Amino acid sequence: MFFSRDLSIFNVMEPIVSNIFEDNYVKTGILKCDCQKCQLDIILLALNHVPPHYTSSQAGEAYIKALYMEPQLQSDVLRELTKAAQIIEENPNH
Ligand SMILES: [Zn+2]
Incomplete structure (x- = not known):
């Protein structure tokens, strides 16, 4: 078994979730603890x-932006972020 990183597998949900979080929670200042x-x-x-949502790291900015703009994806991510924010607010890890 050879676990190579050469394939550059990349989960586009990582930057998308971070960006949606940034725009809707961090910039709006609604987090109890930020x-x-x-x-x-x-x-x-x-x-x-x-x-x-896996892609190759060569997929490019345009592909990620197109996904990011999808209303269905945005609402799914927002729903999960809302749940996650509630859970962490109630049980902060510090
Ligand atoms: Zn905190």
Whole structure:
């Protein structure tokens, strides 16, 4: 078994979830605690509940932006981020 990173497999949901989180939670200042730890925990929790969308890292910015603009994807991600934010707010990891 050879686990090579040469394939450049990349889950586009990582930047998409972070961006949606940034725009809807960080910039709006609605988080109870907005420290780096809580922010990361919310993103990780949401990512674990959103189906991954894999692509090659050469896919390019345009492809990611097109996905990001999909209303269905945005609402799925927002729903998971809302749940994750509630859970982390109630049980912050610090
Ligand atoms: Zn915190």
